Each structure stands twice: as structure tokens, then as C-alpha cells.
Amino acid sequence: MKKLAMIPILLILSGCNLRVLDPKSQTASDQAFLIYLSFGIMMFVVLVVALLFITFTVKYRETEKNRHDIPKHEEGNRTLEIIWTVFPIILLIGLAVPTVMITYDVSYIGASSDDNALHVNVTGEQFRWTFEYENGEKTHKTLVLPKDREVIFHLTSKDVIHSFWVPKLAGKIDVLPGEETRLKVTPEETGTYQGKCAEYCGTLHADMRFETKVIKQAEFQTWLSKK
Amino acid sequence: MEINLFGKLILLPTDVIAAWVLMIITGPLVLYWLTKKRAWPVIWDYATSTHHRKIGTVYIIFSILFFFRAGVDALFIRLQLITPENQFWVFQGDKYNEIFTTHGTMMIFFVATPLLIGLMNVAVPLQIGANDLAFPYLNLVSVYLFVTGGMIFFAAFFFNAAPNAGWTAYAPLSTSTFTAGPNNNYYILGLQVSGLGTIFAAINMLVTILRLRAPGLKLTRMPLFPWASLITSFLILVAFPVLAIALLLLQFDRQFGSQFFMGELGHPVYWQHLFWIFGHPEVYILALPAFGIFSDIISAFSRKNVFGYTSMVAALALIGLLGLMVWAHHMFTVGLGPFANTFFAITTMMIAIPTGIKVFNWLFTMRKGVIRIQTPMLFALGFIPTFVMGGVTGVMLASAAADMQYHDTYFVVAHFHYVIIGSTVLGSFAGIYYWYPKITGKMLDDKLGKWHFWLFLIGFHLTFFPQHLAGLNGMPRRVYDYTWEDGVFVYNFISSIGAFMMGASMLIVLWNVYKTHRKKEENAGADPWDGRTLEWSVPSPSPEHPFEKMPVISRRDPLWWAKLEKKELPHTENHRASPVSVKTVQPMFLSVALTIMSFGFIYGWIWMQILGGAAALASFVIRAFNDERKPAYEREEMDNEQ
Amino acid sequence: MSSKTMSKDLYGDKRMGFFIYLFVEAIMFSTLFATYIIYTPPQMGLYPGELFKLHTVVLASVFLLSSSGTLMIAEKGLDRKNARMILTGLLITFTFGATFMYFEVDEFYKFISEGHTVAKNNFLASYFVLVGLHASHVLFGLGWMIVLLIQRKLLPFNLFAEKHRIFNYYWHFVDIIWVLIVIIVYTPYLF
Structure with missing residues (x-):
């Protein structure tokens, strides 16, 4: 019974207090920062894709009206293609730079900064x-x-x-x-x-x-x- | 189960006994049913034919069989993890380790890879106007090697010796010092045999695509599935030989006393390098063909050509190329140092760019099209958001310092299920529904297909989304137990429910197939989906050598333009010799020989190794004197003399 | 089916397939070369230089490398449809290959009887796997030559020529691997 009673408490606890995101040291905070940063950037990407996805599937579904339409032939679009090549590169640079910095920070490289370690x-x-x-x-x-x-x-x-x-x-x-x-x-x-x-x-x-x-x-x- | 018999404690593996009992009951029933249905001639035909469609079908049937087996393993895993401190049946400790190892290995090597190779077999020759694969005989050998390897691995469980070192078999745990017994020998031999089959299949596919295309079908006019198959085959040729050698070295460690991967003299990390030099390209070997399938399906069901064809091909090639130099991102925590870690982090992030290009091109293929939502397209639509979610967690994982937190937790488990199920499994389902008429001449029921899709997709997200959170809350992967204080109960509970939904959806597939074949329905016709590519110009099911009169291709999507202009595709006499088909039992003989040899190595019985090895070599000699091309060459010689 | 180009087309397919197969083999061998380089010289046990014998390596190389040359005789014979040249070429090549195998087996036998086995250290283990895999390729090639000698009379000439040429590629490839073995495995520790 005691265990059953714990279920709702655990539910609440687990929702907002994930261990990895509750850092108790500089190292873990750096890593948590990276997680939040990459999550933010990636959420933006997911949103863009979701928006386009929903718009296109809703708008261009087959209906009684367009059933026999032949869509126009379209090879591609240079401008659009450049946009979705360059834009992710910029986003990734925004993630790569802190990644490199923090990876060096959290790795143990040779001598300790602290004699008292x-x-x-x-x-x-x-x-x-x-x-x-x-x-x-x-x-x-x-x-x-x-x-x-x-x-x-x-x-x-x-x-x-x-x-x-x-x-x-x-x-x-x-x-x-x-x-x-x-x-x-x-x-x-x-x-x-x-x-x-x-x-x-x-x-x-x-x-x-x-x-x-x-x-x-x-x-x-x-x-x-x-x- | 423990039994006290005359004062002796006997451990009974009840799971293995249950499996034997189940097999002894169902085995005769299945045999009886097959006999009653007069199925044996058909089975014999499929077992000895070199026709690419039939071989593809065998690939698909066995992968689906293994899919059910590995799926049941997954359900046992989820039952054991459904609550904290749970004791489900026997699946704690070693039994749990065996079951997740079997699940992983089987899904990767005996489900995902062969399923895609099967679809390539069915579709690629038809899409490029080839009469068969370049080497029909070798093709039959490949499928036998896959089935043999799979069956060896499958059998391990029945002898209570399932492999238990994880699908990655990290040394030194996988060496005989720490996992004695035959268990992991099954892993080595099973993968070795089937890996050889995969290599042969890739060679076959490459030569077919490079040399057997219809006149006028330049590489730049090829549909994207053959393109993906081409690049995938190349990746297989680079990745699988490395695995073969890694397994050979591991076998030496296990059986002949070398110490390549042991702690003191050897380098345990060297195994990880070898494994991931194979393992990471393998991920793209699974993903790229699925991308190809989706490209074709999205284009066909939007009634529009693929948007940005050139960049689609370039993206495929780039993903393949980058995929070869990112392997160490699986090893951020082994202490390679920050320089190596950041290098591999950046190359990994770069993969997101071509992948992003593909996603946007798919979306813009649909834009301004007419999207017909039937089962194959539904799977393609489900794929896009699912795969994007897996892709973005991939970029998160690429961030080296952050990965030290994610590594080997359920976050990773969630990520790779999102990408592999998202691309490969959804892609294979889409492909099976799409090409089913080309394989059998019948259409699978669309309504049941939609039920399958929705149940599977919802079950999938229920299963794997919570696992991200479980991982962030500190749940490592490959544990059979967790505590209430870990705070991951809810995630695991939801996960288990989702897993059973996915399981249930697979029953719908069985029902759908049964229902489709019960009716004596008329043929689905050559072109049931209003397709755009060449495979829809030949009758369903595809006959042997369908292109004796070769279509002449002058642009992409030739069938579509021919239909629009209400013209037949122009034809010409065959411009080159077709591969020679043959009915043969020789690969069956080779398969038996290799099984004997493998069991010899698994249990260290030297006489069996020699017997099996000699028989396998003998099959080379038999083949050398029974070349199916002999009559054709004799005829040619006579013709030329006249 | 147009019979004029049939054997040409099918041979073209097969040659390309076989080249790709040799590429696969090349990757396998490069993995083993990498393994050898990583584990040599060993942390304990004999230094490789104390083990290898210069004259064995030189003799083995002379025979195997010249066998690639003598195979050219058979190749010429194929071009000229000269049965005698084919037979001579094959027989000499077979003899040279067999002599090479004699040196290999002899070397392995000496190592093992002196206690330098796979289990001793990882240098020896990687040496045995690498050179052993190469030796088994030579052995397989010898068997293949026997088959070819019998096939000479049984198959239509075009088919025989095709199989023979494929074998030639195989044999030259095995030779190239041996050159690499001499350069990477033996040379650094012999001088």
C-alpha cells in the first residue's frame, strides 16, 4: 500500500526533477547547459518541419475537386534549397562552438588547476x-x-x-x-x-x-x- | 525454475522448455497445413529459383519471421521492466541479458538489413529495366547465407545458449574469460555467415545497377530507390568486411587463446573501434534504402516528381560519405581525449545538413501536389515527423560533452529506436504495402493497413518517447531492474503499454495477409497505384525476364510521361545479354555444409569443422563444373562458327 | 538474346563483380594490417626480428612473385587460343605456388614447434591471422588451378577463358597482398 501511495508523488517528482538536468557541480551544469541549448535549437527545427508538414498535408490532400488534377512539373528551387542548406549550417555552428568549448572544459587534460585537489x-x-x-x-x-x-x-x-x-x-x-x-x-x-x-x-x-x-x-x- | 530432486537442486530453464513444447506442438500443425494446402511445390520452387522476385520474397518472409521472434523478446523485456523490482518469469540477470542481446542482434542483422535487401531484390531490377540481378546464382547463395546465419543465431536459444554480451559484444566481456560457454560463439558464427551473404548481395546490386540499366536510363534518370541501393551497397562493401575481421579476431580470442581485446596485453577499445567502423555505416545502410523508398512513394502518391532530384542524390552520397567518418561518436566516454571527441562531434553534426535537405525536399515534393493518402503514403507521412524527432536527438547526442550524460542511457535507446523504426521499419512496411501487388499480384487491404499504421505509430511513440525522460533521469540501458527511488516507473509503465500496442498491430498485418490470400480475387493489374517508374509497366506479379523487349528511356519517371502523353513506352530489341537463370539445389547444399561447420566452431568439435568445411569447399567444385551458362556459351560458339 | 555479344557482356559483369569482391578482400586485409601494426612489436616475448628468417622470406617471395609472371604465359595462351601455352603456364604457376606454400608451412611449423603460438602474445596472434589468411588464399588458389586444369577440356572455350581470366586477377591480387606483407610485416624487423 505504501508503494502504491507513492505513485502520484513519484509522478510529480519525475516530471520536473530529472537528475541530469539538476546539476550539483560546474561540470554537470555545463553539460546541462549544452543539453538545454541543443534542445532549444532542435525544437526550433522540429517546429519548422511540423509547421510545413501540417500545412502541406492539409492543404494539398486529395479531395473530390482536385482528384483528376495533374500537378505542375517542378524540378526544384535553387533559392529554397540554398536556404535550407545554409540555415542549418548556421544553427549547427551555434551548437558546435559551445560543444567544443565545454568538451575541453569537462575533460581532464593533464595537470590539475588546484593543488589542494x-x-x-x-x-x-x-x-x-x-x-x-x-x-x-x-x-x-x-x-x-x-x-x-x-x-x-x-x-x-x-x-x-x-x-x-x-x-x-x-x-x-x-x-x-x-x-x-x-x-x-x-x-x-x-x-x-x-x-x-x-x-x-x-x-x-x-x-x-x-x-x-x-x-x-x-x-x-x-x-x-x-x- | 528450481526443482529439488532426490536432494539435488536442478535448475530448469522454463522459458526454453516452453519454447520447445510450443515448437513441438505447432511444428507438425504447420507441416500438416502446408501439405493440405499443397504448398510444397511452391516452397520448392522458391527454394531453388534464382528469380529476383522470388528471392526477394524469401528475404522478406524470413525477416518478418525473425521480426516476430525479436518482437516477442522485446515484449518480454518490457514485461520485466513494467514495474520496479519486478520478477517476471525467468528474465532477470543472465536471462535478461540474453534476451536483449538477441533482440538487438536479430533486429539489426536479421530483420532490418535483409528486409531492405529483400525489397531491393524485388524492386531495383524492375525499376531500372533489368531482367534479373547480374548474378542470379550468387543471389540465391546470398539468401541462403542470410537464412543460414539467421537460423544458427535463432537456434542458440533452443539450446539454452543465447548470446549475452549485447549486440555490440564489447570486449573483454565477450571474450571467453568472462562469458564462457558457447553462447557468444553463436553470435560470431551467425553474423559471420549472414554477413558474407550481405556482402555478396551488395556486389550483386552494384553490378546490376551499374551495368544492367535499360537503354537511355542514365544514372541521372534513375529513381531514388536504386540510387539509395547503389550507395548502400557501397557502404556494405566498406563496413561488413571490417566486421568480418573483427569477428574473426574475437573468435581467436575466444577459442584459440589470443588476447587482442583482453585488458592486460590487448586493447579492449580496439574492438570498439572496429565494431563501430562497421556499426556506424550500418546505421546508414539501414536508413538510406528507406529514404529511397520514401522518395519514390511520396512522389508517386503526390502525383509529382521528386523535388530537387540532384540535391537528393547528392545528399544520399554525402550522408554515406560522412557516415564513414563518425564512428567514434559512440565512444565519447572511453577517454579518447577532447580533440578526438570534438572532431567526431563536428563530423556527426555535419550529417544533419544533408539529412535536413532530404526532409525539406520531401516536404516540397508534397507541396502543390495531390496527396492521395493510402497505406504506403500514410507510412511515409508518419515517417517524416518521427524521423525528424530521432534526427534532432541525434544532433543532441553529437554534442560530445552532453553525450557523456546521455551515453548508454535510455535516452540513447529512445534515439536509435526513433531513427531505425522511424526510417527502416516504417520504410519497409511502406515498401511492402507498395510493392505487394508486384510481388503477389494482389493488393493488401487498405483499411486494415491504416489500422496497422495508426496502432503501430501510436504504440511506437508511447513506447519510446518516455524513454528519453527515463534516460535523463539516470536510467542506464541494459538493466533488468530499477528501484522506486529511481523515479522512472511511470516512463517504463507507459513504455510497456506502448510495446504491446505495437505487438497487437503486427497481428493485424497477419490478418491482412490471410484475408488477402483467402479471396480468389482478380489480379491487381500492372499499375494499381498510378505509378511513375518502370516497375509498374510490367505485369503483376512480375514475370521472369520481363524486359525481353527493352524500354527506351529518355527522361525521369518514364511511365508517368508515357501515360500522360497516352503513348506506349518506346521499345527496342534487347541491347545486351540477360543474366542466365537456373533452378538449383547447390546453395541448399552449401547452407547445410556451413551449418555443420558453424556448429563445429560453436561447440569446438573439430571433426565437424573439418566435415562442414570440406563440404563447403566441395560445393565450390560442384559449382565449377555445373555452370548454368555452359549451354548458352556452347550455343554461342556454334553460332559464331557458322 | 543476341548471341553475338553474350559472352562479352556476361564476362564484363563478372569481371566487375569480381573486382568489387577483391575490393572487399582488400578492406579485410587492411584491417588485419592495421591490427598487426597496432600490436607489433609486442610488450613481452621475442622481438619479431629475432624470429623472422631473411632467407625464408626472400625464397618465398621469389617463388610467389615469379608465379605471377609465369601466369602471364597462360594469359597469352588465352589470347592466342594456344592450349599448350595455357597448360604450361598453369603448371609452372602451380609448381611455384606450391613451393611458396612449402616455405609458409615450414615457417609456421617452426614457429609453433618452438612455442611461438597464437596464445603467446598479440604480435604473434596478428601475424598468424594475417599471414595465415594470405596462405589460405594461396592454398585456395592452388585448388582453383587444379579445377581449371580439369575444366580445360570440359567447358566451351569462352567460358573456360572467362573463368581462367577471373582466376588470373585473383592470383595477381594475392601476389600484391604478399608484397604488402613483405613490406609491412617482415621488412621493418629484418634489417
């Missing part, structure tokens, strides 16, 4: 995660991070490919065997966020989850030293 080693294996902090402490189910401090993840896998994903903090980064991938992120709000494996990795792929707790820096220090 926290380094976390993440190891994926079938079917659990291991998070190892700088002092050698390890956790599995929960990843605890300090607020407002840059975190650099060093990820590697013991077996197959996994993918590390905390939707509210950043996009995915694959976790490969025999190779280290990196991801940087700075959480900006405290809270508990879902984390998942996003690359199909075998029987219990669906259960390869973890919780991400972002807490205040002071609390984080005590938590880390207590462990």
Missing part, C-alpha cells in the same frame, strides 16, 4: 566499486566527497569495462581494464546522489550501484580520519 582511486570489478582515498582507506557502497573541493578520480577496472556515472555531478567516464582514465569534478552542494555503472558489464550490471555523499569539508576530514 582530492585524489580518489576508483576500481570497478564485477559487480562492485572500490573507492580508495589518499590515506589508503577504502569504501565500497558509499563514495564520500567534500563540498567545493576539486576531486580527481583515477579509474581502472579489474575485469571488464564499466562506466562511472553520478548523473548529478558529471557525465560518464568509462572504466577500462589495463588503462587509467580520469575525471575531475567539484561538487557544489551537499547531499546524497545516486551513482551507477553505465556500461553493460555482465549478470548483475543493474546492481552495480553506489551512493555519493557530498558533505562539508570539515566533516569530510573527520570522516576520513575516523575510518
Whole structure:
């Protein structure tokens, strides 16, 4: 019964609070911005097409009157064709430029800007995660991070490919065997966020989850030293 | 199901047992029904004939069969996901993984691709005034390879060994270290055999289009479906060999101890490169022929020529070309670095430009026309908005940084179902309704066709639109379970309802076919749709070698202008030799040989590999001494001596 | 059907189809070349240069490449409808091809008996797949030549000539692949 009662609540929640569009870090906000931007541009395209589509299908439907008409032969129209070639190019440039900028921004390239960055080693294996902090402490189910401090993840896998994903903090980064991938992120709000494996990795792929707790820096220090 | 027998725990795969039981019951019934209907001579005719229409029909029938099979898989997937923490039948964990792998692989390789090749087989020779495909014998071999590959893959489930590494078979999960057992060997061998058939079909199609066109039918006067087939064939020739080698390397990893794709010594990402160098062009292999079908249908049912023909052809070529250099957009999250990522993001976005040109050209083909809304046109009309929605999410996905959020979530699942169902499946349905009279001489019922369309289209949007939102809310793909807290229940629930609507619509198709063939109706005539292209100038169903007197073509849409001017198409004596047809059982023999060899490799039985391999080679020798052209060449020699 | 141009038309179709097929083969081999380049030299195990023997490569190449030349004799014979030239050309080519196969099999046998197998490392694995696929092409070609030798008497000349010419393209193609193998697989590690 309790579960049934939750249905309407979940309905409302799910409508306006999609995780990817509710970013809690700069990285995720950048990505959400790109999503909104591309969605906006694309909605414009959809509208234009829909408008033409509806107009033409309604206006030129076969009726009793035009049943035997022979439409005029029409090879094409240079001007129109140029318009619908050039216009999308402009729209796409409008999307491509921010895409390039943000892709460079969110990718980890070499040195960290922040000496104070926290380094976390993440190891994926079938079917659990291991998070190892700088002092050698390890956790599995929960990843605890300090607020407002840059975190650099060093990820590697013991077996197959996994993918590390905390939707509210950043996009995915694959976790490969025999190779280290990196991801940087700075959480900006405290809270508990879902984390998942996003690359199909075998029987219990669906259960390869973890919780991400972002807490205040002071609390984080005590938590880390207590462990 | 678990049974405790004398203190031993036995695991029974109830789904497999159910399938066996179902087959044992229905199998004899079907055989009895076929015997009673005296269908065996017809079946034998279709199994041994090299006539392009019959081969095309076999392609279509088997693809539809596989479509039902993979569709049932999809329904099981949706039943398992209908509520959070659900336990439907056996479909959790590995069984779920098997079922989505089967669904994906089968839909791509054994439904979408062969369905389009089947339609090409039926329509392309007639549209370009060719008497048959250039190599009729090879054509029969191709269809046998497809059916053999499909059946090998199909059989896996009955031996409780369905592949379970996803249709992309990402290594190292797909190597024997992590998925032991024969399961993924079925994937490798099934695709290898059918892939070879696809390559042969493409060679056949290319030579036919380049060399067998009617006099005067320049490439620039060809309808757009042959054009799309031409470019698609080229893409197949580039993409499928790469897949063949990738599968070969994977097979070495699985069976002979090499480590190409293993973590320590090899490169797991190399598999992804190879797979997507094949896989992305494959997407266009599926989409372009559908574009061609829609171009022809929209033009015919608007009673107007295609708007901007030249740019339509250029757009097809450009999409094909760009499609070869965008593969890494499937790999934005593997850490290729921002330079590679942005490069592939931009090439991907560029594809939107020619695609946009096509969409606007279709719209302007309809403008000022007379739009007759019958079933094929209805599918074409449904295609435009559906495909545009899939296309725009494609551009969203191309945006590399944003894709890191979408990647491997239900957003991607929604996107590719929008494009593939939107183009390929709707296109194939449209094509089947459109050319059905040319295949059988009968028209499918228009009213039932419309019911099929609306139920399918509404079901489709119900199924896949919510999946965008589920993906944005953090639901990864390929999970058999989710929790209440994930907040994706409603989307999944709606999705499952939609899936059953799509399933129901397919029953209407069956009913429609049954109803059409039950009546002893008179022939639909050569030109039931008031068509514009050459295929409507020959009788329905199309006879063998229909163009013994060749039509002479002087412009596009020749039939239309001939009808307007109330004249016959001008004819000439055949200007070149026609391909030689033959009735042969040799491909059947090859198919048996390859089946034996494949099972040898799947289970590692060396004697079977040798037996099957030797038999397959023997079929080459048999063929070498039984060339169907021998009598014709002998006659020619005698004629020339006189 | 006009019988004047029939064999010409059908041969034209077949030649184009076969060229396209060779294009497919070329893509397969280029994928394998790429694989070889990626995995060579290996992270562990013997360096390729310590494995390859210069004289095997040179001898094998001499025989296979000259077999392409001797096949020209048969080709001339086809043009002149000279049965003896066809027979001589085919027989010499077959002998040279078989000699090449001897060197190949010998090399493979030595590698495997010394423990350099597919499972050892990825350089060896890609070497065996690439060179092995080429060797199986040569082997298939040898079988094809036997078939042609028998067909000589059984088929009308035009049909035989057609099949023979198609085989010639195949054999030259296999030779070109061997040249690439020598350049990409052996040369960088032999000197």
C-alpha cells in the first residue's frame, strides 16, 4: 500500500526533477547547459518541419475537386534549397562552438588547476566499486566527497569495462581494464546522489550501484580520519 | 525454475522448455497445413529459383519471421521492466541479458538489413529495366547465407545458449574469460555467415545497377530507390568486411587463446573501434534504402516528381560519405581525449545538413501536389515527423560533452529506436504495402493497413518517447531492474503499454495477409497505384525476364510521361545479354555444409569443422563444373562458327 | 538474346563483380594490417626480428612473385587460343605456388614447434591471422588451378577463358597482398 501511495508523488517528482538536468557541480551544469541549448535549437527545427508538414498535408490532400488534377512539373528551387542548406549550417555552428568549448572544459587534460585537489582511486570489478582515498582507506557502497573541493578520480577496472556515472555531478567516464582514465569534478552542494555503472558489464550490471555523499569539508576530514 | 530432486537442486530453464513444447506442438500443425494446402511445390520452387522476385520474397518472409521472434523478446523485456523490482518469469540477470542481446542482434542483422535487401531484390531490377540481378546464382547463395546465419543465431536459444554480451559484444566481456560457454560463439558464427551473404548481395546490386540499366536510363534518370541501393551497397562493401575481421579476431580470442581485446596485453577499445567502423555505416545502410523508398512513394502518391532530384542524390552520397567518418561518436566516454571527441562531434553534426535537405525536399515534393493518402503514403507521412524527432536527438547526442550524460542511457535507446523504426521499419512496411501487388499480384487491404499504421505509430511513440525522460533521469540501458527511488516507473509503465500496442498491430498485418490470400480475387493489374517508374509497366506479379523487349528511356519517371502523353513506352530489341537463370539445389547444399561447420566452431568439435568445411569447399567444385551458362556459351560458339 | 555479344557482356559483369569482391578482400586485409601494426612489436616475448628468417622470406617471395609472371604465359595462351601455352603456364604457376606454400608451412611449423603460438602474445596472434589468411588464399588458389586444369577440356572455350581470366586477377591480387606483407610485416624487423 505504501508503494502504491507513492505513485502520484513519484509522478510529480519525475516530471520536473530529472537528475541530469539538476546539476550539483560546474561540470554537470555545463553539460546541462549544452543539453538545454541543443534542445532549444532542435525544437526550433522540429517546429519548422511540423509547421510545413501540417500545412502541406492539409492543404494539398486529395479531395473530390482536385482528384483528376495533374500537378505542375517542378524540378526544384535553387533559392529554397540554398536556404535550407545554409540555415542549418548556421544553427549547427551555434551548437558546435559551445560543444567544443565545454568538451575541453569537462575533460581532464593533464595537470590539475588546484593543488589542494582530492585524489580518489576508483576500481570497478564485477559487480562492485572500490573507492580508495589518499590515506589508503577504502569504501565500497558509499563514495564520500567534500563540498567545493576539486576531486580527481583515477579509474581502472579489474575485469571488464564499466562506466562511472553520478548523473548529478558529471557525465560518464568509462572504466577500462589495463588503462587509467580520469575525471575531475567539484561538487557544489551537499547531499546524497545516486551513482551507477553505465556500461553493460555482465549478470548483475543493474546492481552495480553506489551512493555519493557530498558533505562539508570539515566533516569530510573527520570522516576520513575516523575510518 | 528450481526443482529439488532426490536432494539435488536442478535448475530448469522454463522459458526454453516452453519454447520447445510450443515448437513441438505447432511444428507438425504447420507441416500438416502446408501439405493440405499443397504448398510444397511452391516452397520448392522458391527454394531453388534464382528469380529476383522470388528471392526477394524469401528475404522478406524470413525477416518478418525473425521480426516476430525479436518482437516477442522485446515484449518480454518490457514485461520485466513494467514495474520496479519486478520478477517476471525467468528474465532477470543472465536471462535478461540474453534476451536483449538477441533482440538487438536479430533486429539489426536479421530483420532490418535483409528486409531492405529483400525489397531491393524485388524492386531495383524492375525499376531500372533489368531482367534479373547480374548474378542470379550468387543471389540465391546470398539468401541462403542470410537464412543460414539467421537460423544458427535463432537456434542458440533452443539450446539454452543465447548470446549475452549485447549486440555490440564489447570486449573483454565477450571474450571467453568472462562469458564462457558457447553462447557468444553463436553470435560470431551467425553474423559471420549472414554477413558474407550481405556482402555478396551488395556486389550483386552494384553490378546490376551499374551495368544492367535499360537503354537511355542514365544514372541521372534513375529513381531514388536504386540510387539509395547503389550507395548502400557501397557502404556494405566498406563496413561488413571490417566486421568480418573483427569477428574473426574475437573468435581467436575466444577459442584459440589470443588476447587482442583482453585488458592486460590487448586493447579492449580496439574492438570498439572496429565494431563501430562497421556499426556506424550500418546505421546508414539501414536508413538510406528507406529514404529511397520514401522518395519514390511520396512522389508517386503526390502525383509529382521528386523535388530537387540532384540535391537528393547528392545528399544520399554525402550522408554515406560522412557516415564513414563518425564512428567514434559512440565512444565519447572511453577517454579518447577532447580533440578526438570534438572532431567526431563536428563530423556527426555535419550529417544533419544533408539529412535536413532530404526532409525539406520531401516536404516540397508534397507541396502543390495531390496527396492521395493510402497505406504506403500514410507510412511515409508518419515517417517524416518521427524521423525528424530521432534526427534532432541525434544532433543532441553529437554534442560530445552532453553525450557523456546521455551515453548508454535510455535516452540513447529512445534515439536509435526513433531513427531505425522511424526510417527502416516504417520504410519497409511502406515498401511492402507498395510493392505487394508486384510481388503477389494482389493488393493488401487498405483499411486494415491504416489500422496497422495508426496502432503501430501510436504504440511506437508511447513506447519510446518516455524513454528519453527515463534516460535523463539516470536510467542506464541494459538493466533488468530499477528501484522506486529511481523515479522512472511511470516512463517504463507507459513504455510497456506502448510495446504491446505495437505487438497487437503486427497481428493485424497477419490478418491482412490471410484475408488477402483467402479471396480468389482478380489480379491487381500492372499499375494499381498510378505509378511513375518502370516497375509498374510490367505485369503483376512480375514475370521472369520481363524486359525481353527493352524500354527506351529518355527522361525521369518514364511511365508517368508515357501515360500522360497516352503513348506506349518506346521499345527496342534487347541491347545486351540477360543474366542466365537456373533452378538449383547447390546453395541448399552449401547452407547445410556451413551449418555443420558453424556448429563445429560453436561447440569446438573439430571433426565437424573439418566435415562442414570440406563440404563447403566441395560445393565450390560442384559449382565449377555445373555452370548454368555452359549451354548458352556452347550455343554461342556454334553460332559464331557458322 | 543476341548471341553475338553474350559472352562479352556476361564476362564484363563478372569481371566487375569480381573486382568489387577483391575490393572487399582488400578492406579485410587492411584491417588485419592495421591490427598487426597496432600490436607489433609486442610488450613481452621475442622481438619479431629475432624470429623472422631473411632467407625464408626472400625464397618465398621469389617463388610467389615469379608465379605471377609465369601466369602471364597462360594469359597469352588465352589470347592466342594456344592450349599448350595455357597448360604450361598453369603448371609452372602451380609448381611455384606450391613451393611458396612449402616455405609458409615450414615457417609456421617452426614457429609453433618452438612455442611461438597464437596464445603467446598479440604480435604473434596478428601475424598468424594475417599471414595465415594470405596462405589460405594461396592454398585456395592452388585448388582453383587444379579445377581449371580439369575444366580445360570440359567447358566451351569462352567460358573456360572467362573463368581462367577471373582466376588470373585473383592470383595477381594475392601476389600484391604478399608484397604488402613483405613490406609491412617482415621488412621493418629484418634489417
